[in-house]
Amino acid sequence: MSPAQPSAADIAAAALAATAAPTDADTADAMARLADVAGHASTVLFNYRRDNPQASDLDQALNLEMTLDKRAIDLRVQAVKLLGAQAADALAQLKDASQKVDDFLAGVKKIEGQLVIASAVIGLAGAALVGDAGGILSAVVSVDAALAAAKS
Amino acid sequence: MSNRLRAPWSLAAIALPVLGGCAAQMQPVADFGAAANRLAIVYKPFTAGMAASCEQRRRYVALGNPGAFDDAATQRDAARECGPLKEAGATAALFGQALAEYATALAKVSGAKATAFDGDIRNISGAAAKLDTREGTPLFDSTKLSAAGKIARAAAAMVAEERLQVLTRATLQDNQDALKIVVEAMQTYANAIYAGQLTDTHDIMTGELGRLVAASNAPTQADVEGRLPWRFAQTAARTDIAANELEARRVHAFAKAGDALVAAHADLIANFDKIGGARRLELVAAFVAQVQAINDDAAAL
Numbered sequence: 001m002s003p004a005q006p007s008a009a010d011i012a013a014a015a016l017a018a019t020a021a022p023t024d025a026d027t028a029d030a031m032a033r034l035a036d037v038a039g040h041a042s043t044v045l046f047n048y049r050r051d052n053p054q055a056s057d058l059d060q061a062l063n064l065e066m067t068l069d070k071r072a073i074d075l076r077v078q079a080v081k082l083l084g085a086q087a088a089d090a091l092a093q094l095k096d097a098s099q100k101v102d103d104f105l106a107g108v109k110k111i112e113g114q115l116v117i118a119s120a121v122i123g124l125a126g127a128a129l130v131g132d133a134g135g136i137l138s139a140v141v142s143v144d145a146a147l148a149a150a151k152s
Numbered sequence: 153m154s155n156r157l158r159a160p161w162s163l164a165a166i167a168l169p170v171l172g173g174c175a176a177q178m179q180p181v182a183d184f185g186a187a188a189n190r191l192a193i194v195y196k197p198f199t200a201g202m203a204a205s206c207e208q209r210r211r212y213v214a215l216g217n218p219g220a221f222d223d224a225a226t227q228r229d230a231a232r233e234c235g236p237l238k239e240a241g242a243t244a245a246l247f248g249q250a251l252a253e254y255a256t257a258l259a260k261v262s263g264a265k266a267t268a269f270d271g272d273i274r275n276i277s278g279a280a281a282k283l284d285t286r287e288g289t290p291l292f293d294s295t296k297l298s299a300a301g302k303i304a305r306a307a308a309a310m311v312a313e314e315r316l317q318v319l320t321r322a323t324l325q326d327n328q329d330a331l332k333i334v335v336e337a338m339q340t341y342a343n344a345i346y347a348g349q350l351t352d353t354h355d356i357m358t359g360e361l362g363r364l365v366a367a368s369n370a371p372t373q374a375d376v377e378g379r380l381p382w383r384f385a386q387t388a389a390r391t392d393i394a395a396n397e398l399e400a401r402r403v404h405a406f407a408k409a410g411d412a413l414v415a416a417h418a419d420l421i422a423n424f425d426k427i428g429g430a431r432r433l434e435l436v437a438a439f440v441a442q443v444q445a446i447n448d449d450a451a452a453l
Contacts, residue, residue, distance in 0.1 A: 032344040039352035047359050050216050062217075069213070072352065073206060073237060079345045080240035 028079045035075035038125050041118050042068035057115065064118040071125035120146035178262040180423075180433040184416050185259030186266030186273060187440040191413060192252035193272060194406055194446055195338055199245035201399060202346045206234035208392065209353035212360055237349075244341045247334050250300035250307075254327065257307035268440055299333035306330075321424040324417065331417055335410045343407040347400060354396045361389040398449070405446045412439040 045065035049058055120143040210230035214221065259266055259273050266273070306327050367382040412435070419435035420427060427433065 028340050029344050032340075032348055035345070036348040036351065039348065040355070043352060043355045043359070046213055046216065046356065050359065050363060069210075070233070072349075073234060076202070076345050076349060077236045077240045080244060080341065 031075050031079035034125060035072045035079060038068045038075060038121055039072040041121050042066075042072065045115075045118060060115060064115060064122065067122050068118060068125075071122060075125060116146045116149060117143075178427045179264045179267070179431050180427045180436045181420060182259050182262035182264035182266040182270075183268070183432070183440050184420060184436045185255045185257070185262060186269040187416075187436075187443045188255030188413055189252050189259065190269040190272050190443050190447070191406065191409055192248045192255060194402060194409075194443070195248040195251075195342065196245065197399075198342050198346050198403065198406070199241040199248065200238070202241050202349050203234045203238040205346075205349045205353045205396070205399075206237050207231055208396075209349075209356050210234065212353070212356045216360065216363075244338075247300050247338050247341070250304040251331075251334055251338070253307035254303040254331065257310040261310050268444060299330040300337075302330040303327050303334060321421060324421045324424065328414075328417060328421060332414050335414055339407045339410045342403045347403050350396055350400045350403065354393065354400070357389060357393050357396065361386065361393060364389060401449060402446055405442070405449065409439065409442040409446060412442050415439070 042065045045061045045068070048055070049061050049065070052058075055061070124143050207227070207230040210233060211226055214226040214230070256273055259270075306323065310323070364382050364386050368379050368386065370376040370379045416433070416436045416439035419433050423433055
């Protein structure tokens with residue numbers, strides 16, 4: 001099922017509506033969960049490289065893998081720091097997107113899909129590190145779109 | 153012999169009974185303090201462990217990468233890339249220090265010898281001062297730092313006034329919320345953040361072990377010699393994986409014991425009138441048993 005693409009106004013409205021401050025534990029858990037997803041996606045790409053040494057897209061896989069690995073480190077540091085008061089709705093969506101990607105990675109066999117998802121996760125991780133609710137929501141939309149495209 | 157019996161604690165051990173009824177032995181408090189201190193000792197390796205696990209993952213990844221390979225250079229790169237986690241871990245360690253000091257102080261003022269882990273009891277090292285210097289940093293929010301500072305200062309006060317002070321219900325009550333905040337911060341660090349890093353490293357290592365096993369297959373006797381490096385390498389990989397899995401079990405057991413610690417502390421408050429003569433309290437005993445189980449699991453490796 002392909003999710004409806006929200007408009008920029010929808011994203012902005014959602015970001016503005018998400019004003020409730022989450023608890024510190026929520027923030028740390030959301031960051032840690034996304035770090036886990038980034039780390040998992042990196043491992044998937046590493047295994048792909050190791051098991052498909054003749055594949056034509058190894059450079060792209062390596063590049064994404066290393067970026068995800070770095071993001072996982074950054075997100076864990078951020079989780080420890082517990083910086084920022086991100087909006088509750090953005091956090092909820094962050095957790096939801098993380099779960100979807102994790103579920104997807106557990107089942108997908110096509111590397112094309114993994115690479116697309118990996119790119120989307122990198123964008124989401126970047127938004128989470130900045131701590132901007134609007135950026136997170138926007139990146140969540142990209143992840144959803146990537147998941148839908150990979151499943152089709 | 154335990155450091156606990158060294159001066160000035162040896163003097164305190166004499167002074168407390170001399171003060172008579174105002175310093176009755178509180179066995180459950182001693183047991184709680186020693187077990188809580190032991191749990192802080194269990195936690196301590198977690199704080200350095202996150203960067204170490206990150207480096208280990210990086211080394212395994214590097215083994216599977218194309219191009220030149222220099223083991224020493226790989227380690228240097230891994231240490232650099234995982235460096236930020238080392239700093240985060242150093243701050244996370246302060247929570248464990250605060251818990252250890254509070255627990256140690258309780259054990260000391262209890263006037264009793266703990267049933268288990270008594271040998272772990274050491275002197276107060278001054279975590280309160282270290283926490284104060286972190287107040288201005290962005291690491292951890294001020295609420296949690298304040299909580300850690302509060303129990304560390306309570307520990308220092310208990311020790312400074314030991315010869316005169318009687319452990320009161322108010323002392324425990326006053327620190328219950330702060331203790332809960334500190335333990336929850338430690339649980340979040342261990343169970344939500346460090347555990348994720350351990351899983352990432354575990355996944356990479358198990359994948360590589362599978363490849364080592366596959367590469368070890370020798371279709372004929374003539375192939376065996378060439379496969380020996382892969383066959384020997386399996387042992388080291390399995391050792392690394394076993395250590396990772398033990399650490400993950402300790403993390404989960406720690407998180408569970410953290411809940412028991414807070415419950416046991418509340419039990420001390422609820423039953424304060426009885427602990428002067430009580431040999432044991434149910435929730436304290438349950439907490440001590442959980443900490444003992446963590447120790448037993450580590451010893452079994």
